[in-house]
Amino acid sequence: MADQLTKRDEDYAQWYNDLVLKADLAEHSDVRGCMVIKPHGYAIWEKMQRALDDMFKATGHVNAYFPLFIPKSYLAKEANHVEGFAKECAVVTHYRLKSDPEHGVVVDPEARLEEELIVRPTSETIIWNSYRGWIKSYRDLPLLINQWANVVRWEMRTRLFLRTAEFLWQEGHTAHATKGEAVEEDESMLEVYASFAEEWLAIPVIKGIKTASERFAGAEETYCIEALMQDGKALQAGTSHFLGQNFAKAFDVLFTTKENKQEHVWATSWGVSTRLMGALIMTHSDDNGLVLPPKLAPIQVAVVPIAKNAEQLDAIRAYVSPMLQTLRAKGISVKFDEDDTKKPGWKFAEYEFKGCPVRIAIGPRDMENGTVELARRDTLEKQVMQMTDLAEKIEHLLQAIQDNLLQKALAMREAGTRAVDTYEEFKVEIEKGGFLLAHWDGTAETEARVKEETKATIRCIPLQEDAVPGNCMVTGNPSARRVIFARAY
């Protein structure tokens, strides 16, 4: 892995950006830090949304929608929360424009809002303000709500999908009668994210908890899934926060227990964003462009006819149409690309850029032989195949590609994960990228020092039950278990 990575490392950002553009997923907007998600990119996101939404529904959650604007006073109610987000909030101060002879259209100074509105960077505050009115009794609990929305965080520097000023996400906000139930919800949603990442995105992830310094602003515990990208950097792919009673207290959300006592409810919030698109792109792509797991590919099979004229095209269409019908009947999305303004070679390259898992080419030669030429995107292998039972073979092939991508990504992560025991060794190894498993004394001081000196952060304290005690690589003090260090996006 190391070789493969260092090749790309220096201009990985450029490589990534070019790839997003070539694959026609998204582009930078003229609006500062914002992104235009193009149809191909959005189609992938929609597939993710649908899959996740089904998983949320299956675990008892329902969708709702809350306002984009948050009164400043709401945001301020939870001290840690506002402190964490204050530096990156877009603020609405006026509600009207007026025309001005000299400057065209200007903000009407008369129309200043009495209380500024914050464009939501996340929705805990506005949601908990509503929950106060919804939760009165233990009979109202648990409250399990998800929202699909956009949020705005005024980031200094942005990168397509990975960090944009506005991004799309889902945020779940739940309320529970007991701490145990809330923690259980956090863990179960983390599990949903982890299995979604592996089964759909074909990205293996490590489940863990964040250290205090990496924790969500306002949370008592932050659970996360962490993935390793091809350039050796880590990416936080999803989070699930145990909010304790912090928001219930800040917003006076009390319920009556069976014993007729008043208690604050326990809260969780959890989310994944369009950043998953970035994870998807960085995990599987190669130098020929995007590589999509079949389950998320808007077009799973592209069929390219090779015809010199309209008659040949008609013949090819007749030749393949039974197979196309069989594929479609199996729920496989197929595109028969008869655009005659593009040449076959152009289309081959284009479908590769866009990550289409399976491509089929059919020309006169195939019609004579009863064959097609089939190319798979993950391995770039091409083979001539008989038409017999082709639809079944393709169905299995799509599954095989899905599995292969996960295995490849897993192998990459395993190759990039190693244990280090001394800080000297750590400093050398961190330059090569990857996940470094090392002992840590549990203090914020040590964590900050490592970050300062090596740019590596503790990605998470893994949840796996394989804790072996040792001594901190920096201070030599006792450590309960190895944690995962990496440089991160």
Add this chain to the structure above:
RNA sequence: CGGGGUGUAGCGCAGCCCGGUUAGCGCGCGUCGUUCGGGACGACGAGGCCGGAGGUUCGAAUCCUCUCACCCCGACCA
């Protein structure tokens, strides 16, 4: 907010130092023809207030002043 850089056709750039024909090139775009099993080729064509304002000069993309915008490196971050 610090430190660097760039603004010339839809995109990517050259020209600027050393002022002087009608401002170029590649990609893309349009028409026609030949092509079509891995991003075809030829011919013709369309497209520019050279980021903006002021100045110097007979003459400014080019020199000077101011201004605006964007990009990169830091601080911040899902």
